[in-house]
Amino acid sequence: MATGYLYHELFGWHDTGTNAGLLPADHRAGIQPLQHFENAETKRRIHELVVVSGVIDQLTRLEPRKATDEEILLVHTEEHLARIAAESEQPKGGDSGDGLSPFGPGGIEIGRLAAGGMIEATTAVVEGRVDNAYALIRPPGxxxxxxxxxxxxxxxxxxxxARAIRRTHGVERIAVIDWDVHHGNGTQKTFWEDRDTLTISLHQDRVFPPDSGFITERGEGAGFGYALNVPLPPGTGSGGYLSAFDRVVGPAIDRFRPDLILVASGxxxxxTDPxxxxxxxxxxxxxxxxxxLDLAATHCDGRLAMSxxxxxxxxxxxxxxxxxxxxxxxxxxxxxxxYEPIFGAMAGLELQPHQTALLDQVVPLLDDIH
Ligand code: 6DK
Ligand code: ZN
Incomplete structure (x- = not known):
């Protein structure tokens, strides 16, 4: 078994600045300077643990490359790409669009490297150079x-x-599982009318974006039924998540029969997350x-890539x-x-009735996956 692993030091240089988490530092408002929540530290420390633990010796190192304009335009509008390119030329950098997503001068190059990194990881899996892959990239997507x-x-x-591998390698049916705690709104929107891409987002109910990720969002047109949302209540632990896998993720993938599984891994x-x-x-x-891995082995020769x-x-x-x-x-x-003995021993992490009630609402929606 070969597992691809992709990381680059430049990901750690994506500069989100010293907004105090989400708001610009401002002493008059009592907001003290601090690194933005989305800073290099968690990702760099994953990489360092992969190295120091020796696990790196059991991985196949993959190299990222910058995504081309053509690849970025498989999903994004010309206007979005042009705006990021223009702001990237500004002496102090810019923002990706909502004021929460700052980047430094030249920031587009690191954004290209993140997107191109996921293309490379996915391509290595589909070409059989590795069985599966983890792209430890930044900024997120x-x-x-x-x-x-x-x-x-x-x-x-x-x-x-996903779009790139479909075009270059003819991969048709792609299942996307998003276990980041926030709703995968962008992935959902991109594939909203696409019945060949099943998107399943497991997230905490109404965190971010605060107005999306509801079970009523199911895709439209040919894509109706191929967007699934599991807005888990706050306080959900392993019991609720594994029940969601038993009752929603597993059966949905079995019905869909993907040629490739991609994971948005937050x-x-x-x-302990803030x-x-x-x-x-x-x-x-x-x-x-x-x-x-079991589902991928059953349906697609184990082909699984994580972003x-x-x-x-x-x-x-x-x-x-x-x-x-x-x-x-x-x-x-x-x-x-x-930390497992500390955080895993807390009360309430087993499946709770109100979590089952939410899953009871999602399960019937699987009937529309063919
Ligand atoms: N809430 C991510 O982890 C990013 O999914 C999470 C972004 C959370 C932002 C929280 C926030 C607001 C702001 C304004 C108005 C309402 C709510 F993409 C990932 F990095 F993966 O700012
Ligand atoms: Zn998140």
């Missing part, structure tokens, strides 16, 4: 819509890779990865990331997560 960046995202890395549903209220630990991420998204606690995210990468690589003696 799942909130970026065809006409604008949003929610810390510049370009829709995963959606661009670690912000972890029990931007959410969920309760996952590394063992749940490991188990979800194993479930997807990194969010996750904001620099202490804990690396253990979640390592668990996923170890699972992909079939590492037989994984590193013990020292």
């Amino acid at each position: 799942h909130h970026a819509e065809p006409a604008t960046g949003r929610g810390f995202c510049m370009f829709a890395n995963l959606a661009i890779a 670690f912000d549903a972890n029990a 931007l959410s209220r969920q309760g996952l630990t590394s063992s749940t991420y490991r188990t979800m990865t194993e479930r997807l 990194h998204e969010g996750g904001y606690n620099p202490v804990y995210v690396p253990f979640c990331g390592l668990a996923v990468i170890e699972a992909l690589a079939g590492v037989t003696e994984p590193l013990a997560d020292p």
Whole structure:
């Protein structure tokens, strides 16, 4: 088994500045300078743990390249690309579209590298150079819509890779599982009328974007039924997530029979994340990865590629990331997560009745997947 792993130091140089999390630092308003939530630290520390743990020796290193205009335009409008290019030339950089998504001068080059990185990881999987792959890229992509960046995202890395691999390698049916705690609105919007791309987003109900990710959003036209949303209540732990896999993700993929599975992999549903209220630990991420590996083995010769998204606690995210990468690589003696006994022992992480009630509403929607 070969697992592709893609990271580049330039991802750590994507400069989101010192907004105090989400708002510009302003002493008059009492907002102290601090790194933006989406800073390099969690991702760089995943990479360092992959190296220091020795897992890197069991991976096949993949090199990113910059996505071309043509590739970016597979998803985005000319106007979006031109605006990012123009702001990237400004001496102080610009913003991807919503004021929450700053980048430094020349920032488009790192955005191109993230999108091109996911294209490379996906291509390596589809060409059989590796069995599966993890693209540890930055800036993230799942909130970026065809006409604008949003929610810390510049370009829709995963959606661009899906369109690119369909064009270059004729891959038809692609299933996208998004386990970032926020709604994968950009991916959903891109494939809204596409019945060959099944998008499933597991997220915390009404966090970001605050007005999307409802179960009533199901796609339109030929794509009706091929967008699935699982807006989990706050406080959902491993019980709720694994039940969602048992009752929604697994059966939906079985019905869809994908040729390729892509994952928008954020670690912000972890029990310590500052931007959410969920309760996952590394063992749940490991188990979800194993479930997807089984599904990929059943339907598409194991073809699975993951694109990194969010996750904001620099202490804990690396253990979640390592668990996923170890699972992909079939590492037989994984590193013990020292925090698992603490965060995994909290009360209420087992499946709760109100979580079952939400899943009960989603399950009937699978009937429209063919
Ligand atoms: N809320 C991400 O982790 C990005 O999904 C998450 C972005 C969360 C922003 C929270 C926020 C607002 C702001 C304004 C109005 C309402 C709500 F893309 C990933 F990085 F992966 O600002
Ligand atoms: Zn997120």
